[in-house]
Amino acid sequence: MKELLTSFLSFLDPQWINLIWSLFQIAIVTVCLILTVVFLVYFERKVIGYMHSRVGPNRVGPKGTLQSIADTIKLLLKEVIIPDKADRFFFLLSPLLLLIPALAAWAVVPFSPEFIIADINAGLLYLLALTSFGVYGVILAGWASNSKYAFLGSMRAAAQMVAYEIAMGFALVGVLMAGGSLKLGEIVAAQSGGVLSWFWIPLFPLFIVYFISGIAETNRHPFDLAEGEAEIVAGFHVEYSGIGFAIFFLAEYINMALISVLTSILFLGGWESFFAGISFLETSGFSFLTEPSLFWLLLKTLFFLFVFIWLRASFPRYRYDQLMSLGWKVLIPITILWIGVECVMYVMQIGPWSV
Amino acid sequence: MLLEIIFYTFASILICASLGVILFKNPVYSAVSLILAFITTGMLWLLLEAEFLAIVLVLVYVGAVMVLFLFVIMMLNIHQEEERSGFTKIAPIAIFLGLVIAAELIALYWIQSDQFSGLESISNSSLSVDNTLLLGTELFTKYILSFEIAGFILLLAIIVSISLTLRTRKNVKKQIASDQIAADPKQRVRMVDIKRGEN
Secondary structure (H helix, E strand, C coil): CHHHHHHHCCCCCHHHHHHHHHHHHHHHHHHHHHHHHHHHHHHHHHHHHHHCCCCCCCCCCHHHCCHHHHHHHHHHHCCCCCCCCCCHHHHHHHHHHHHHHHHHHHHHCCCCCCCCCCCCCCHHHHHHHHHHHCHHHHHHHHHHCCCHHHHHHHHHHHHHHHHHHHHHHHHHHHHHHHHCCCCHHHHHHHCCCCHHHCCCCCCHHHHHHHHHHHHHHCCCCCCCHHHCHHHHCCHHHCCCCHHHHHHHHHHHHHHHHHHHHHHHHHHCCCCCCCCCCCHHHHHCCCHHHHCCCHHHHHHHHHHHHHHHHHHHHHCCCCCHHHHHHHHHHHHHHHHHHHHHHHHHHHHHCCCCCCC | CHHHHHHHHHHHHHHHHHHHHHHCCCHHHHHHHHHHHHHHHHHHHHHCCCHHHHHHHHHHHHHHHHHHHHHHHHHHCCCHHHHHCCHHHHHHHHHHHHHHHHHHHHHHHHHCHHHHHHHHHHHHHCCCCCHHHHHHHHHHHHCHHHHHHHHHHHHHHHHHHHHHHCCCCCCCCCCCHHHHHHCCHHHHCCCCCCCCCCC
């Protein structure tokens, strides 16, 4: 692909060809993500439907598969209402402030051994920085709406995201210690060699903490205090209609997918196969099952997305003080403790790093 | 060519954002300009291949500090007029201080420019060695004592600020989860068999 581009645009400087190539990759990933979100919404509504013993959407298209597309078109055509006393600039900017970091974080996600947009040295730090960015979209949306409900929602969301970021960061410290690198590709490479050498076994508490704080970070059930319908209508995006609301929605789902893909990469071996390291499969005709590929990453990601939806259908919402005490008094101590345990394991040469 | 375009774009955004911090009437706008300034500074550091410093700047200042700043500004709901009243009084002092800082930087750059030759070698060596790794090894071997002292001071600051703001109030009804879980349903519900006609 890139050779084709290089030969076609050979009159240009190599720098510019790299730029065009990156833009092309970015466009592909973005379009795929948006399509994923469209079908994720359908998937969510179907799964929750069956969990609630109803059918879910079944009118638009075969088995209702086009429901999300119909909804998207409806949202795009709706009138954008800007409240009279709202701060117009930030009201219009804040959905983008949430969407842009959500999309930009995908730049360092290694989809397969070959395909990664930017394999930067400090990939893990970059992800932490970018996920902490999204909070501005939420705060400014609440403030710019000039509505008490929206403001309360954004305050809740911001405090929650700041609190859970710490637990998340500590969980990532554990991964960094085990992987010995900040590069996501190298972290996956460090987990090669079958299910038992993935990080979820030695880092099990961190794996759980990371996923829980991921749910809290994306403001999903059971931590969606930011939009608690019963108390504050719909939280920070209560004043948004049409495309503004659609962008918030899109950003939330892209963040969900990001947390799922990262959990798979950091703790479940990313593109590594479930069957890698099983010798009789490798020698017989099923060796394609043991090869690392994008398929395995997508499968793991899909599983975590399903867990997101599953939790949404199963759990009641947390109360705000319970949420805060879970974050500060349970998750953070667990991560600190496990980093200590990991240090001991490292010194004693137990675990994946016993080289 | 591309590098120059990127540099000058970010540098001009940085200058505009920094001006925005002091010139905007609305404090929320000022705070957001400051965030933009931090981000563009991070970008400029990235151009110098100091990716660790750049990302940590964004992570700490944008990800944590400025969130709390915005929180406070929004909660206090500062009136714009009051905020602006002292501007003309402070302006001469601020301009003077700014000039002093600029003079210092220029002096440092022109008079002692040979001192910076060492810095260049660090940024060049980071091409082969991971920048983060390099910083980590330096901090934990050569500068371990000062690093530990800095860490200790920060820990002290955390403990002091918590102990200053911690108030234990009496007679507050609090939820104790373990008691709730340990509650015996048999003691909570009494089954009464009411006979007909006996009231």
